[in-house]
Amino acid sequence: MPDRAPQPVDRPLPTEEARDLISLVRDIAQREIAPKAAEEEDAGRFPREVFSLLSESGLLGLPYDSEYGGGDQPYEVYLQVLEELAAARLTVGLGVSVHTLSCHALATFGSKEQQVEHLPAMLGGGLLGAYCLSEPASGSDAASLRTKAVRDGDGDGWVITGTKAWITHGGVADFYTVMARTGEEGPRGITAFLVPGNAEGLSAAAPEKKMGMKGSPTAQVHFDGVRVGDDRRIGEEGQGFTIALSALDSGRLGIAACAIGVAQAALDEAVTYATERRQFGKPIADFQGLRFMLADMATQIEAGRALYLTAARLKDAGRPFAKQAAMAKLHCTDTAMKVTTDAVQILGGYGYTADFPAERFMREAKVLQIVEGTNQIQRMVIARHVAGPETR
Template structure:
């Protein structure tokens, strides 16, 4: 059953209907086969891009959709209910454009952002490293400026990079000074840069159509015109982007939970035992009711944070709450969906086992849920 939504404008309602149509025609028919084949659906991203769904939260003057985050996130949720790997990819792509859109010069926005928001390009986000995950400030990838100041040479390895090997550009954070978090700088590295190499794809539990690899920068030279902001501003950019990125994952997790709930409820009204539909047994009916409550609560939580963001108010704490609540809800609801289907739910004949595998990582990436608790508690105790 589609989620019940109250959209702020008629245009937003049309966007939701467009998204649902694309999900029915272009995503749902292919998700099972492509997930099993571990294939990144590049053409699906082009379809979403041509429909304007990859650039919704960015200004129209730069080629974006000019939509509030409240609308963009509900589009992400709808995509996730059809194909979680694609929804994660949409969230990642949006994240890659954030530094240029927010801190780029007018020249950079004209030359870089136009492509990022065109729908034809796909971005990757290079922040984490093999030994620098939650502790981003300990990154060792280094950018060394040339004597004439015109270029930088990047050397190091980034980890857990979605779209690696498929992206058209890599929004990359590298160390320019040995001053901890204050020594990190942001660059946009083109995919055809010499010295850019990729490890084998990670063998993941789920999200098999979200290709994730290590990205190796072996003396990659980029022009100083591809440095975003000033040297040392990268950590601030990364943290600000992560607030928004956490909302993307919260919305995607909610969509995944909605898909699991819908499949479980449909099965409960089809499967018969003891001469009755299993959904008529109170024990199972109450389980479904709790799943609905979890999904509805998750949606309300991320929308509250999004509306604060749209109003220009601080939303760091609320974004962390949303990421925590929505991803924990996805883990619980997908687990319960497998339980509703019983033995059938444990097989690959039904998608709920895939939903369960996909839900787990939502509690890990964009900051583990333990990190979210740290963010929330610090926000609570700083005043």
């Protein structure tokens, strides 16, 4: 079949600098990420050298302050970078989103001294982060977490004990943003800490064996009496749950952008196949039933992109965006699941084989409906904004 490269997305970018940034990202994605994606995902290989390259290129701290090594980019631009990376390989796009999430607590709630000391290495110094909120018995009910942090003997630091679960980059991260219980039960007793990846007593279990994203390590992380100084406490005691929710509002936009990236990649694959595959003497893209499928796929992708960008612009303007972030996460990840499933259908038997990437896109899309708040949780969040809190 002749080679038919997909057309780049025509993006609504606010500045010439942003257009240059997207061009850089596309070049890296096409040269360094996409060509190896299928082979490395099949082998379960984590591309740490890609994250090093992204760090060297200034792409791991895009939405943060340039004073500390960030890129000073609005979320409107940062999210479109994520989309481009996820379209090339979800392990990379989602990994950048998780790293950004891991930096959020310190960048937003940390003291000036903490930011000066730690952020430059986190944002542009080659370090990779992980975000530790979920536990084996507390996923959606994050306020019930059991990992504890207690004052050590001299009162000048903390000892953290417990297990975190479903941690992206677990075992390979250089730092962990950890939510631990320091006080009463419920959300008011949780505090945030910045824990170095080489801390004594910190270890990771073997990575989970997942349906998709096999190159991205997801593992339990154990804290067996891990000691950290009080200078690694982020924010006030008891403020950790507020910090966690603030990070998740932004993180959900990252997931939404990644979902649209995967969906766009699946649509591109489906269009390429449908215009090249001939049956009954003509391309299968000429058959109305299939053309309508492609039209629906493209429409849902554009709607999802518009929704996450609307939420991003609200955030950039300093306005409330939690409802729109939940809507974007819900719609975009459901769209990714539907579009990738339809892409497999359009490719027929070939779509069900690992010789084509459609089946990988479909497997990867599923996790996006689960991570950083399941889509059932997103519906609860949206309903509270629309109809008020549940009556008791």
